[in-house]
Amino acid sequence: MKSPVNVLSVSIALSCFTSAAAAKELAEKPNIILIMADDMGYGDIGCYGSKSIKTPVLDKMAADGIKFTDYHSNGAVCTPTRASLLTGNYQQRVGLEGVINAQMDKRIYGIADSEVTMAEIFQKSGYQTGIFGKWHLGYQPEFNPTHHGFNEFYGYVSGNVDYISHRDGIGIYDWWHNTDTCYDEGYVTDLITNQALKFIESNKNKPFLLYLPHEAPHFPYQGRNDKADRLPGLNFEMLGSRSDKKQAYKEMVEIMDENIGRVLEKLKELNLDKNTFVFFCSDNGATSMGNNGALNGFKSSLWEGGHRVPAIAWYPGKIKPGKIADDPVISMDVLPTLLNVAGISNKVRFDGEDFSKLLFSEKEMKKRPLFWRFQNQWVVRMENWKYLKIKEKEYLFDLAKDLGETTNLKDENPVMIKKFKTLLKDWEKEMGNYAQQTF
Numbered sequence: 001m002k003s004p005v006n007v008l009s010v011s012i013a014l015s016c017f018t019s020a021a022a023a024k025e026l027a028e029k030p031n032i033i034l035i036m037a038d039d040m041g042y043g044d045i046g047c048y049g050s051k052s053i054k055t056p057v058l059d060k061m062a063a064d065g066i067k068f069t070d071y072h073s074n075g076a077v078c079t080p081t082r083a084s085l086l087t088g089n090y091q092q093r094v095g096l097e098g099v100i101n102a103q104m105d106k107r108i109y110g111i112a113d114s115e116v117t118m119a120e121i122f123q124k125s126g127y128q129t130g131i132f133g134k135w136h137l138g139y140q141p142e143f144n145p146t147h148h149g150f151n152e153f154y155g156y157v158s159g160n161v162d163y164i165s166h167r168d169g170i171g172i173y174d175w176w177h178n179t180d181t182c183y184d185e186g187y188v189t190d191l192i193t194n195q196a197l198k199f200i201e202s203n204k205n206k207p208f209l210l211y212l213p214h215e216a217p218h219f220p221y222q223g224r225n226d227k228a229d230r231l232p233g234l235n236f237e238m239l240g241s242r243s244d245k246k247q248a249y250k251e252m253v254e255i256m257d258e259n260i261g262r263v264l265e266k267l268k269e270l271n272l273d274k275n276t277f278v279f280f281c282s283d284n285g286a287t288s289m290g291n292n293g294a295l296n297g298f299k300s301s302l303w304e305g306g307h308r309v310p311a312i313a314w315y316p317g318k319i320k321p322g323k324i325a326d327d328p329v330i331s332m333d334v335l336p337t338l339l340n341v342a343g344i345s346n347k348v349r350f351d352g353e354d355f356s357k358l359l360f361s362e363k364e365m366k367k368r369p370l371f372w373r374f375q376n377q378w379v380v381r382m383e384n385w386k387y388l389k390i391k392e393k394e395y396l397f398d399l400a401k402d403l404g405e406t407t408n409l410k411d412e413n414p415v416m417i418k419k420f421k422t423l424l425k426d427w428e429k430e431m432g433n434y435a436q437q438t439f
């Protein structure tokens with residue numbers, strides 16, 4: 001019979017072993033980096049057909065990883081996509097169907113405490129979590145990212161800031177480190193990358209979730225060496241003062257590409273590149289300043305140009321290089337996918353679906369309808385078919401044959417139209433009674 005002392009010793013030894021094993025398991029978890037461009041269109045980077053904008057880093061990422069041809073943002077504008085990306089749910093369920101504008105009377109809206117965010121899930125699973133860049137899920141102190149699962153926040157809370165003076169759309173200074181205003185000189189794209197690199201350095205021995213939502217190429221259209229436009233007491237043009245805005249746009253995408261290269265270099269330098277999954281996407285389609293390739297429409301519309309955007313997954317040694325994924329996927333699928341990649345199990349339910357089978361196998365996604373709703377526009381997407389309603393006008397497109405949405409097949413397909421309308425009605429009921437345009 002063991003003496004009580006021996007039992008205690010065994011128990012302590014076992015407990016140390018268990019915690020050491022858990023620590024080892026945690027240390028071996030992959031890092032996750034989620035990079036999102038702002039308002040970057042389907043034809044704005046080299047590997048998606050841009051002839052004028054040079055993006056060697058993203059092109060190489062796509063060549064070494066997977067390029068998605070049918071990836072969509074949940075929203076056709078900024079806030080709703082971010083709400084769905086971070087919760088894995090339709091933005092309608094989160095109550096953030098519209099944009100949170102900078103005007104003082106609109107600053108009351110934001111992400112509710114009751115929402116479970118990507119950062120909260122990763123944080124609870126032992127990950128270090130950081131966001132560097134644009135938040136756009138609420139201005140008030142309670143909406144700060146550090147209250148929604150991020151250990152560190154560096155960047156801005158509004159929809160856009162001057163790239164040099166860091167003032168928002170109504171001229172208010174909007175540059176933060178965690179919950180405090182901070183004053184760093186520099187160009188937004190460089191500054192957020194600098195801080196992201198520090199975050200990677202300080203967490204090189206721990207698993208981390210790094211969310212890097214770039215401002216580029218959202219207006220104001222400013223390059224690295226431009227002057228600040230938004231300054232105290234001065235009127236300013238929202239889009240910036242440069243006359244050659246398309247040239248500025250090109251510079252902005254290229255500077256972002258260069259900075260994504262710095263992140264990948266840092267991973268290699270620290271020998272983290274084989275254990276880090278990187279996902280890149282855009283939050284909605286381009287404005288007329290950018291290029292949506294063969295797609296119809298722009299940001300804020302539910303034509304394809306408003307929401308079909310570039311997306312690339314990169315995971316050296318784990319993903320077969322040069323793969324093209326043609327299955328429809330959407331922002332809210334990213335969270336369940338990242339959890340699978342990180343081996344994190346949880347009981348949170350998501351509208352989105354894990355698409356990791358596209359990353360690691362030749363399997364396809366199961367067929368499912370996808371829905372969009374924004375400002376009197378509705379979409380139901382099912383396989384290659386897209387039902388689009390704008391106010392009272394209905395369309396049906398076969399995207400496999402007609403990516404540019406030029407030929408309305410509605411009159412030839414009354415049965416399909418009826419089916420789509422039923423699906424839409426059921427979905428709207430499921431989403432609840434949120435107003436069409438919440439704010």
Ligand SMILES: [Ca+2]
Binds near residue numbers: 038077078283284
């Ligand atoms: Ca956007």
